[in-house]
Amino acid sequence: MQTGLPDLVLVWTAIIGIGVFFYVLLDGFDLGVGILYGFAPATERSTVMNAIAPIWDGNETWLILGGLALLAVFPLAFAIIIPAVYFPVLLMLLALVFRGVSFEFRFQQPWITRFWTSGFCVGSALATFAQGAVLGAFIQGFAVQGRNFAGTSWDWLTPFSVLTGVALMFGYGLLGAGWLVLKTEGELQSWARHAGRICLIGVLAAIVIVSVWTPLSDNAIAQRWFAWPNIVLLAPVPLLTAVMAFAAWRALDGWGGDGAVFATGFGLFILSYLGIAISLWPMIVPRHYTIWQAASAEGTQVFLLIGTLFLLPIIVMYTGWSYWVFRGKIRGDAGYH
Amino acid sequence: MRTSASVSPSLTGADVLGSLIAYMIVYLLMYPAGIAVMARIVRNGPMATDAPIPIVRTAIAATNPGE
Numbered sequence: 001m002q003t004g005l006p007d008l009v010l011v012w013t014a015i016i017g018i019g020v021f022f023y024v025l026l027d028g029f030d031l032g033v034g035i036l037y038g039f040a041p042a043t044e045r046s047t048v049m050n051a052i053a054p055i056w057d058g059n060e061t062w063l064i065l066g067g068l069a070l071l072a073v074f075p076l077a078f079a080i081i082i083p084a085v086y087f088p089v090l091l092m093l094l095a096l097v098f099r100g101v102s103f104e105f106r107f108q109q110p111w112i113t114r115f116w117t118s119g120f121c122v123g124s125a126l127a128t129f130a131q132g133a134v135l136g137a138f139i140q141g142f143a144v145q146g147r148n149f150a151g152t153s154w155d156w157l158t159p160f161s162v163l164t165g166v167a168l169m170f171g172y173g174l175l176g177a178g179w180l181v182l183k184t185e186g187e188l189q190s191w192a193r194h195a196g197r198i199c200l201i202g203v204l205a206a207i208v209i210v211s212v213w214t215p216l217s218d219n220a221i222a223q224r225w226f227a228w229p230n231i232v233l234l235a236p237v238p239l240l241t242a243v244m245a246f247a248a249w250r251a252l253d254g255w256g257g258d259g260a261v262f263a264t265g266f267g268l269f270i271l272s273y274l275g276i277a278i279s280l281w282p283m284i285v286p287r288h289y290t291i292w293q294a295a296s297a298e299g300t301q302v303f304l305l306i307g308t309l310f311l312l313p314i315i316v317m318y319t320g321w322s323y324w325v326f327r328g329k330i331r332g333d334a335g336y337h
Numbered sequence: 338m339r340t341s342a343s344v345s346p347s348l349t350g351a352d353v354l355g356s357l358i359a360y361m362i363v364y365l366l367m368y369p370a371g372i373a374v375m376a377r378i379v380r381n382g383p384m385a386t387d388a389p390i391p392i393v394r395t396a397i398a399a400t401n402p403g404e
Contacts, residue, residue, distance in 0.1 A: 082345075083347045085348075086352065086356075090356050090359065092361050094359060101367060101371070105374055148345075151346055152347055
């Protein structure tokens with residue numbers, strides 16, 4: 001069907017790609033703050049929680065956008081990927097339940113505060129691990145027969161997916177530390193810088209291991225990066241990553257002000273995300289289906305796009321507004337609860 | 338299409354049973370905890386800071402016969 005429209009598959013890939021990145025960045029830092037919460041000094045914990053209390057729930061909007069867009073626009077990819085990662089997605093959802101109610105229950109039930117404290121930290125950590133494992137399983141690819149996932153429900157659990165799960169815990173921890181540096185002062189801020197340093201070391205180790213592991217295990221990815229002239233054209237990605245890693249290290253020393261840790265963490269995430277996109281493009285089910293093969297009918301795409309183009313500016317507007325309202329440093333005596 | 342034909346081929350009965358039990362455990366923990374939270378809020382009653390700021394009668398309100 002020739003409608004004179006631009007290639008909507010590319011438009012939708014961009015919407016889902018940017019939506020998922022927003023999710024990773026925004027829910028990433030609040031999940032990271034949740035993980036760090038378990039390690040923070042007990043006297044500072046309520047400040048740590050208050051640093052994300054007013055804004056955390058809106059961040060999950062992007063996960064729902066990404067999931068539903070995948071179902072509606074790339075149904076074939078949804079049908080293969082989601083059964084393959086059934087258990088990590090289940091783990092993520094149940095962990096998010098614990099994490100979500102901890103905000104409300106912790107302040108009301110001091111007699112089991114310790115339970116909700118660990119619920120908040122462990123819930124955040126498990127949800128993060130599950131997301132990282134989904135990413136790892138996705139990069140490794142799934143057993144596919146025809147238009148179905150042909151493996152078992154536990155195929156996702158591999159050394160590589162465990163590595164990416166742990167890596168994402170460090171990554172979200174780094175974003176969370178960056179957020180705490182931005183939002184707090186004094187002792188808690190120095191603690192956040194120290195925690196950020198540990199997370200940054202974990203992140204850099206993970207980036208190196210994944211960058212070596214994926215081309216060694218997948219010839220197509222090796223070709224994508226190392227064949228001429230790609231090796232020259234793509235060289236800026238690893239080089240910029242090295243520069244960003246150095247900047248993040250300096251930012252943790254105090255260079256660039258309070259926003260620099262978060263900004264450089266964001267930079268490392270966007271470069272890693274680009275790296276994965278370059279490795280896999282244009283496959284949406286790695287090694288089996290491209291974005292065009294997995295897309296739904298063009299009429300469906302047009303229909304969905306009209307609604308989405310109205311909704312996206314509204315979401316961006318209210319998200320931006322809530323961040324603006326709750327801008328600035330958080331203080332122990334003035335909270336959302 | 339019947340339900341049996343549209344189910345994910347990889348999903349076994351044990352997978353479904355296991356995830357159902359996991360959901361049940363989480364909800365069996367959450368609901369009593371939530372009821373305990375609400376019961377505590379009710380038992381404590383309204384706190385002094387929850388009361389609205391009293392409205393001071395002004396000259397305009399006092400002269401208005403509709404008040």
